[in-house]
Amino acid sequence: MYTLHDSRLSGNAWKVRILLSQLGLEYRRITHVLADNTSRTPEFLAMNAAGKIPVLILPSGEAIPESNAILWHLAQGTPLLPSGFDQIRVVQWMFFEQSEVLKAFSAARFFTSIAKKEEEKKVELAAWRTQAAYVLRTLEQHLASLEFVALNRYTIADLALYPYISMAEQGAIDLRPFPSVRSWVARVEAQPGWVPLIEQ
Ligand SMILES: N[C@@H](CCC(=O)N[C@@H](CS)C(=O)NCC(=O)O)C(=O)O
Known part of the structure; x- marks a missing residue:
């Protein structure tokens, strides 16, 4: 277990x-x-x-x-992590998530909706939201012609990117201008076995 x-x-x-x-x-x-x-x-x-x-x-x-x-x-050994060169596409986006996405989106969410310190963190929040907009523009362009980020099917690269992007609005990061990103979020949520953040 x-x-x-x-x-x-x-x-x-x-x-x-x-x-x-x-x-x-x-x-x-x-x-x-x-x-x-x-x-x-x-x-x-x-x-x-x-x-x-x-x-x-x-x-x-x-x-x-x-x-x-x-x-x-x-x-490993499942279709969610391919072998060969396809694996490079997966790891590429997983590094992108850690270096470009995680800090900006998670900190914006934390100080906006969890700690509720928007006033105190005004300067940092502006910088995190600017970074988030850059990430969303990048993903919007990438996903305009693709269903999933790394390959033409769902992999752990999608899963790595999904949580903080799907919760962007809790950090007052607007997803409305990014229709391809929103459709991708819906596709990830439609995968068999997906569970919500808080299970009843
Ligand atoms: N790079 C790590 C980041 C992990 C992380 O930031 N965890 C947060 C919660 S989401 C945490 O434990 N924060 C508590 C702390 O820093 O004391 C990962 O992807 O797992």
Whole structure:
């Protein structure tokens, strides 16, 4: 059985929960309240020196931090992670997500809708939203003629990009001018096994 260290609202942990569901893998959740700093205890830091969730514990006891490393491990040998040169297209977009998307979209969402510190973080929010607009323009152009980001079918590259982009509006990042991005979000949500952020 797998164990997933997550938090209730984390988009990075959501990626992993979607994939576990899509692959039909059973797991138990250890859901942290990040404000309580339980991801900074010596025990947790021994699993992930960065002190962040998600961390997936494999049935062997091995711990994997970093959402995209977890996706990579779980998807190996499945159609969601192709082999050969196609794999480069997948990893290319997974790096794009970590370098260009994650910080801007997650921080804008956190300070707008979760911590609700829009006034205090005004300057940073403007910079994150400018970066987000650049990302959305890039994806809009890329997805204008493609159904999925890496290949002509759903892969873990789509899954890596999906959570924070789909929640952009929680960071007051407007998705309305990006119809191809919105259609892609809908296509990802239509994949068998997709689960919502908060399950009833
Ligand atoms: N690059 C990491 C980022 C993980 C991350 O930022 N996790 C956040 C929650 S989404 C976290 O644990 N924040 C708590 C903290 O930094 O103390 C990944 O993709 O998994």
